[in-house]
Amino acid sequence: xxxxxxxxxxxxxxxxxxxxxxxxxxxxxxxxxxxxxxxxxxxxxxxxxxxxxxxxxxxxxxxxxxxxxxxxxxxxxxxxxxxxxxxxxxxxxxxxxxxxxxxxxxxxxxxxxxxxxxxxxxxxxxxxxxxxxxxxxx
Amino acid sequence: xxxxxxxxxxxxxxxxxxxxxxxxxxxxxxxxxxxxxxxxxxxxxxxxxxxxxxxxxxxxxxxxxxxxxxxxxxxxxxxxxxxxxxxxxxxxxxxxxxxxxxxxx
Numbered sequence: 001x002x003x004x005x006x007x008x009x010x011x012x013x014x015x016x017x018x019x020x021x022x023x024x025x026x027x028x029x030x031x032x033x034x035x036x037x038x039x040x041x042x043x044x045x046x047x048x049x050x051x052x053x054x055x056x057x058x059x060x061x062x063x064x065x066x067x068x069x070x071x072x073x074x075x076x077x078x079x080x081x082x083x084x085x086x087x088x089x090x091x092x093x094x095x096x097x098x099x100x101x102x103x104x105x106x107x108x109x110x111x112x113x114x115x116x117x118x119x120x121x122x123x124x125x126x127x128x129x130x131x132x133x134x135x136x137x138x
Numbered sequence: 139x140x141x142x143x144x145x146x147x148x149x150x151x152x153x154x155x156x157x158x159x160x161x162x163x164x165x166x167x168x169x170x171x172x173x174x175x176x177x178x179x180x181x182x183x184x185x186x187x188x189x190x191x192x193x194x195x196x197x198x199x200x201x202x203x204x205x206x207x208x209x210x211x212x213x214x215x216x217x218x219x220x221x222x223x224x225x226x227x228x229x230x231x232x233x234x235x236x237x238x239x240x241x242x243x
Contacts, residue, residue: 011155018153018184036184036215037222043186047154095224104161104195107223108187114222 003066009050010058041115044108053082078130086121143174149181152189161192180211210238
C-alpha cells in the first residue's frame, strides 16, 4: 500500500512529516526503535531538502511516498524539483572532523546512510528522485 | 558536602526548527562558568542531528574549559541514535541522576 504526503519547504512542517511516517509505520509489525530510527532518517533527509534544495521557500513543496511490503521492505521515495542533491555522492565527514571543527551539521546524512539499507538518486524529467530502502524481517 | 552542578533538563522534541533553543541554553550555562553540567534527557521524546549538533559543536569549548558534561536517563530509542553515531565513546552517558552525581569529580 502506498502513502503520500506533500510537504512545504518549511522547517516548521518537520513535526508533521514525523507524525506521518510514524503513523504509517505503526500499522505494520515494526519495532518501536526501528520506527524511531526510520522517522529520524526521513526527518533528516527532509530537513536537508527544505534547507538546501529550495532555501526554505514555504510556497513550494515536495513529495514523500512510503510503500511497505509487509515483512520484507519499506520504500521511501522523495520527489522534489529543487537544486539536485545526490546523497549517494556525498562524502559524509568523520565524527572526529565534525567535533574538531565545532560543526553543527554533518551528522544527519551519516545517520541516513547508517539507518537505511540502500539509497539511490536519479533524475526523471524535472524531478530529483531519492529512493531509500529499509529491509525488515520479523 | 553537596556536589555543585548545573542540571539542564531537555524536554519534548528537538529538530532543525527547535535546536536553536537548546543551543542558546547550552551556551548560557557554559558562559555562566558552570564546571559540571548534568544533562537530564528523561523528558526528551525526539532528537535529530540538529539537536545532537548543539552538543557536538560545543564539545571543544567544553573540553577546553574542563567542564564535566554527563548525560543521563536516555530513552532506549534516543540511546540507539547515540549508538549509531558512536557518541557513546565520546560522551559520558549514564543510566540515572544518582549515577551522574556519583561521577562528579
